[in-house]
Amino acid sequence: MKKAWILLLSLSLIVLAGCSLEPPEWAKPSKSGDVKDLKIGLSISTLNNPFFVSLKNGVVDEAKKNGMETVVVDAQNDSAKQVNDVEDLIQQGVDVLLINPTDSAAISAAVQSANSIGIPVITLDRSSEKGDVVTLVASDNTKGGEMAAEFLVEKLGQGAKIAELEGVPGASATRERGKGFHNIADKQLSVIAKQTAEFDRTKGLTVMENMLQGNPSIQGVFAHNDEMALGAIEAINSTGKNILVVGFDGNDDAINSVKDGKLAATVAQQPKLIGELAVKAAKDHLQGKKVEDHIAAPLKLVTK
Numbered sequence: 001m002k003k004a005w006i007l008l009l010s011l012s013l014i015v016l017a018g019c020s021l022e023p024p025e026w027a028k029p030s031k032s033g034d035v036k037d038l039k040i041g042l043s044i045s046t047l048n049n050p051f052f053v054s055l056k057n058g059v060v061d062e063a064k065k066n067g068m069e070t071v072v073v074d075a076q077n078d079s080a081k082q083v084n085d086v087e088d089l090i091q092q093g094v095d096v097l098l099i100n101p102t103d104s105a106a107i108s109a110a111v112q113s114a115n116s117i118g119i120p121v122i123t124l125d126r127s128s129e130k131g132d133v134v135t136l137v138a139s140d141n142t143k144g145g146e147m148a149a150e151f152l153v154e155k156l157g158q159g160a161k162i163a164e165l166e167g168v169p170g171a172s173a174t175r176e177r178g179k180g181f182h183n184i185a186d187k188q189l190s191v192i193a194k195q196t197a198e199f200d201r202t203k204g205l206t207v208m209e210n211m212l213q214g215n216p217s218i219q220g221v222f223a224h225n226d227e228m229a230l231g232a233i234e235a236i237n238s239t240g241k242n243i244l245v246v247g248f249d250g251n252d253d254a255i256n257s258v259k260d261g262k263l264a265a266t267v268a269q270q271p272k273l274i275g276e277l278a279v280k281a282a283k284d285h286l287q288g289k290k291v292e293d294h295i296a297a298p299l300k301l302v303t304k
Contacts, residue, residue, distance in 0.1 A: 035283050036067035038096070041089030043082055045102040045126070045171075047074045049199065049227055050251040051271050052100060055124060058275020059098060066283060077168065077198070079106035086110035090119060096282045100124040103170040120285055124278050125271075127172040134285050137278040137295045141173050144267040144299050145180025145222075148246045151265050151301060152220045153188045155244055160219045163211050164194035165204055165232060167224035177224045177248060185222075192218065197228045204231025212239055220244040226254035226266055233262055250302055258304055265303045273297050 042059050044052050056072060063070045071089060075082035079102045089097060090113060097114050101107040104127050111131030114121050121133045152162060162185060167174035174196075185191050193211045197203040204223060212218060212235060221236075221243060223229035229247030236243045247254050250268025257263035274297045281291050 040070045041094030046077045051249045054271035058272035062276040062279035079103040083110045101126045104172040139269045141176035142180035145177040149184035165223040165228040166196040167199045201227040201231040204228030208232040208235035
């Protein structure tokens, strides 16, 4: 009798385990080619950054034009929260996932979960290290990093002493912008300090203050995004020094700062366009059309 109970319990656990791997039928993606009334799940790394607010607006507006619903979740720059957010979107029965990863490695598990039940995934601005994605919609971050370094060389000359404010560790944008920057900087500039400020304006201010204390000879700064660049400018202003700062993104605050002669330049992306292109790619994929592995949005160096 005891053996029978053990066998029954084991079978029950197996059945439950099997069920937990599959969402209910209502949560599985639609196979119809009609995109109207389809549901997009959009996971943003943080909405505490104007760049990603514009990206979100691009997705929501383009989806609305096509009669598609968008469910938006904000990871608040927390990679664990983002994985949970995406799992929740899967359970809500979204037909396609658009993900702007906080961390390219950490998001892989969520992408693979979507893959396992056939929900297509498109990544925006940053990639996923593992799992299958339909396409990555992003600017050429490596090229943008090179543009920033070339501008610093042009303005400050060969061998100028530069500080680098890096983005969130693990984010593909951090790696790619840094790689592009160092493609030029390692040969033509002297990078005397670099540290992450996690794409955050307040942290950019604090990190820049510390850098200036330890490296008073800094002549220029490359920040991996505008938020950190604007924070760095606040720190520099308090010292009265004339230090050239270059950002990356082209958000409204940065463009205004360039016009005012505070920020020297920003490598401008088009976040709203990135969002729009992601929805168009989702639509094409759901209708069975071919989508390129990488869809690039143009970059432009904005100076006064």
